[in-house]
Amino acid sequence: MSKFKEINIDHLKLSCSECNLRELCFPHGMKEEELSNLDAVVDQPKPLHKNDFLYRDGERAMAIYAVRSGCVKTMTESANGDEQIVGFHLPGELLGLDGFADGSHTCNAIALETSSVCELPLDQIESLCHRLPGLQKQMRRIMGKEVNNDHKLLLLLGKMTAEERLASFLLSLSARMEERHWKDNEFNLTMPRQDIANYLGMAVETVSRLFATFQSEKIIDVDRRHISILDIKRLRSIVGECE
Amino acid sequence: MSKFKEINIDHLKLSCSECNLRELCFPHGMKEEELSNLDAVVDQPKPLHKNDFLYRDGERAMAIYAVRSGCVKTMTESANGDEQIVGFHLPGELLGLDGFADGSHTCNAIALETSSVCELPLDQIESLCHRLPGLQKQMRRIMGKEVNNDHKLLLLLGKMTAEERLASFLLSLSARMEERHWKDNEFNLTMPRQDIANYLGMAVETVSRLFATFQSEKIIDVDRRHISILDIKRLRSIVGECE
């Protein structure tokens, strides 16, 4: 890394109305004049480095967050110490809703790579929602989406085979890439195999073997963290979305 | 069943302020004067019979619901037709948040036995939240709780053995019985073994065998749907909550 890259440009705040993630993020569905109100309270703290915690289980919840760049994983911890990753959050996706229940976070949020986030302080949400009906509606939509996501993951963990899980994971990533107007058939995984395995409720070895199988069947092409989807129909048929 | 029991008393609406579930339900944390506003919009439709749908996947979401009596399960359906139960809702517990994302439900809600619910119409929530800050706060808390619940279930499905899952399930029920000031060491399961198995991501036979094992180890006493917890410490140690 060249020293020149470290010049601090973090204070150059990007306004919500100019953010190209706005349709995926807080601003979705809000009117132009509402956005300036939003801008006024949204903060953009220093970027996180790989493995930095955005927040920790047990910590007082101060804000909800939107990923601006990079990728953040959230994971719950059980009484006996094992962990379950409950989400990988891409740019434009929100996290921190777990703090709504009793004011403290119940999971850890960790950057998978250098990542930046926007934060919406909790103590402002109340009055802001009061003033901006668009935000209140969006908050509900966001929470509903989170619940639906979790339900999909429950179905995955409860009912799918390892093969279906990995196919489902790749399809989900692909769809989210498309939402962001990135290539949906070629992307890099930001997380190690270990994290994929954890998220999908299986062993690393199984993930590795399945990647190899998919590759040999010409469904995907894998090169370390780089994925090319060669046959998306096959992937869909694996998870049962027959056309 | 005597005919005399069927006299319709459903129209005798119980106000939120007099409901003994109020501390678990919508009214939690709300002021006395706010409750009368809540009462004005909360509806109590006809009771559901066993296996009746409260709402269906794909239906337009009209309200969120609180169970008043009985028990309602919610389940998601996958593309290829298999189903995952994502929650059993006891009196005082809420459901229907899955409809917030895009206005349509994404799961089925089905009564496990004769059950009654209260409903809070969605089209009223917005204005009501605007007038009652207590409700808005409670809505957030409720959604946070739902998210946290789902995360616990994800951990269960992703990381626990069958034995741990069943123990965890019994402990969760016991804790929720206590919240309701019912006996926490003796209760009836409202759901068939099949549903328990589905919820916990395992086969019916495994549930049955584990009940037998727990019984033989004097941890619980099972008689069909009736459960007595004999050794709650053992249950806790099984799920890893070592003291």
Add this chain to the structure above:
DNA sequence: CGCCGATTTGACTCAGATCAAGGTTTGTGG
């Protein structure tokens, strides 16, 4: 170059699924 963590591959094992059968309870119609 040499080390360390991430990933892959192979061999073996096992928790829990599936298959098969029998028992029990509940509901229904006569």
Add this chain to the structure above:
DNA sequence: CCACAAACCTTGATCTGAGTCAAATCGGCG
């Protein structure tokens, strides 16, 4: 009130998907 069917639940025998263990290989970095 009984007979019969349909659910529901249990138990035993067997099978298998995916976990575990072990070891080799790869890739990046100081």
